[in-house]
Amino acid sequence: MTIILDAGIEAFPIAGHFTIARGSKSEAVVVSVRLEQDGYVGRGECTPYSHYGETPEMTLSAIEALAPALAGGMTRLELQDALPPGAARNALDCALWDLEARRAGTSVAALAGIILPQRIETAFTVSLGTPDAMAVAASRAAHLPLLKIKLGAPGDAERLGAVRAAAPDTRLVVDANEGWHEDDLDVLLDICRHCRVELVEQPLPAGADAALAEINHLVPICADESVHALDGLEALVGRYDAVNIKLDKTGGLTEALAVAQRAEELGLAIMVGCMVSTSLSMLPARLLASKARWVDLDGPLILAKDRPGGLVYRGGNIDVDASPLWGG
Known part of the structure; x- marks a missing residue:
């Protein structure tokens, strides 16, 4: 039941520039997560936001610190207590949802009891x-x-x-x-x-x-x-x-x-x-x-x-x- 964690920082260039009242940026820097268990893979992504005191490096460190707990079989519900709301928990939470659905041979929407609208x-x-x-x-x-x-x-x-x-x-x-x-x-x-x-x-x-x-x-x-x-x-x-x-x-x-x-x-x-x-x-x-x-x-x-x-x-x-x- 061991979950193997792989996480890293990625940058995706923005088409042109993106400007809001707090400033402009030319790329989106995200932290991606890959969880593997018994041949099944779940993925997640988050965007650390400096306005909320987050950096990609801090976020990646918080994620990697949970590698032993994940290897021991940490569940999605246990994750809610292990990390506060924010980017790091988002990437792991979504990866765990994805992993759970793939192991069950179904969709996350079905697991969550959600019917997506037609449009x-x-x-x-x-x-x-x-x-x-x-x-x-x-x-x-x-x-x-x-x-x-x-x-x-x-x-x-x-x-x-x-x-x-x-x-x-x-x-x-x-x-x-x-x-x-x-x-x-x-x-x-x-x-x-x-x-x-x-x-x-x-x-x-x-x-x-x-x-x-x-x-x-x-x-x-x-x-x-x-x-x-x-x-x-x-x-x-x-x-x-x-x-x-x-x-x-x-x-x-x-x-x-x-x-x-x-x-x-x-x-x-x-x-x-x-x-x-x-x-x-x-x-x-x-x-x-x-x-x-x-x-x-x-x-x-x-x-x-x-x-x-x-x-x-x-x-x-x-x-x-x-x-x-x-x-x-």
């Missing part, structure tokens, strides 16, 4: 830039059903107006990445309403979002950085209308499924999101699609090249066919 519509991200640059990007993507607009810097009103003019019929969500100030909320939310924005993600910094309980939500507001896992979910009620569930925050699919269930009980709508990463990260996350009102799993589309055997995207939709990468 998974995903947002396509428009990176933060000048109004003109964002308008050009939005125009090129205007044939897609849903765009996620990165904002969070001075000039956001002009950016949003330019995007809406360039893509007049496309559904829009906005991600401010903690970049707005509470003094500007009413004005910016009103502009979002006039531009027919469906959702505004994390307008204020995490830990400084109390004002959201005092304002009129002209557009539904979604928490991202303000909550990572089950702990703290109840505190969103009254401040937020929705929660963005990311496996790199929850520490894997196991807790993500629990977060989705609890969010529904609290009356919070669900968005499923991702970091910029490969299809190996998107495949576990798409199991939440049946519970999500908004799906944002376009990470591989931002890369210059995805992993072989990755997801297929057609017209803003993710094919639900099985992939050899993960999930059985």
Whole structure:
């Protein structure tokens, strides 16, 4: 029953550049995990995020430290106590799900009791830039059903107006990445309403979002950085209308499924999101699609090249066919 662990750091170049309010990057650095047991192989991937105090090296070290426990037969449930929510646990949790499904000769969806929807519509991200640059990007993507607009810097009103003019019929969500100030909320939310924005993600910094309980939500507001896992979910009620569930925050699919269930009980709508990463990260996350009102799993589309055997995207939709990468 010994599980053999192999893990490493990989870098995937981004097509062009990817910019949010906190900065730009030209590559996605991920930590990948491979677990082998009795000839069966399970895989997982995570994206360490410096904003959360994670580095690839620290994440890899935390994963490799569990090699003896895995060799001794550590289970997925035991993993939840061995590591806190975060990137390291995510890669291992997803690899254990994959391994379990392959050993059982079934799919992870079947193990989890999930029926994938016939169609998974995903947002396509428009990176933060000048109004003109964002308008050009939005125009090129205007044939897609849903765009996620990165904002969070001075000039956001002009950016949003330019995007809406360039893509007049496309559904829009906005991600401010903690970049707005509470003094500007009413004005910016009103502009979002006039531009027919469906959702505004994390307008204020995490830990400084109390004002959201005092304002009129002209557009539904979604928490991202303000909550990572089950702990703290109840505190969103009254401040937020929705929660963005990311496996790199929850520490894997196991807790993500629990977060989705609890969010529904609290009356919070669900968005499923991702970091910029490969299809190996998107495949576990798409199991939440049946519970999500908004799906944002376009990470591989931002890369210059995805992993072989990755997801297929057609017209803003993710094919639900099985992939050899993960999930059985």
